[in-house]
Amino acid sequence: MTSTGKKVLIVDDDPDITLALAAMLEDEGYDVTTIDRGEYLEQLPEQNMPDVILLDMLLSGVDGREIARRLKQQPATRHIPILMLSAHPNAAQEAEKAGADDFLAKPFELDELLNKVALHLHSSA
Structure with missing residues (x-):
């Protein structure tokens, strides 16, 4: 697939999740x-x-x-959409309080992740 030129940063300490997310997003043309x-x-x-x-x-x-919270307080990074991921109960409210732009509960469907990434890339353009 052709590159979209859009950069996605994945921050997760579970290497299996990181590898799977990276592969799915790279298949869609993201860097x-x-x-x-x-x-x-x-x-x-x-x-x-x-x-x-x-x-x-x-x-x-x-x-x-x-x-x-730190990223949303810094002028250089506050504009970057943050999609927070968690399997933790009550995580959606916690993510919102922390300043995340969106939340996705683990486990999630691939299409749901791709739709949210595309939505935030489009709205931040």
Whole structure:
């Protein structure tokens, strides 16, 4: 498939989920970067900012909710849509409180994920 030129950053500490998400998104033409530790988000290079971030809520190290709050407070990153992922109960409300733009409960359908990514990429364009 032809590249969309859109960059998706996946932040999840489960390598199986990260690999599966990356493969699905790359099949759709997205340029995918993955990281497994939330602390790495602190040093996002300004010239290579993602167009959307898929962020696991419960990460080892820095919690995904804290990462979302930090990203939404910084002028360089506040515009990037954050789609928070979690299997945790009450996670949708937690994601909203943390500043995430959307939420997806694990496990989710591939089409649901792709639709949400496309929606946020379109609305942030």
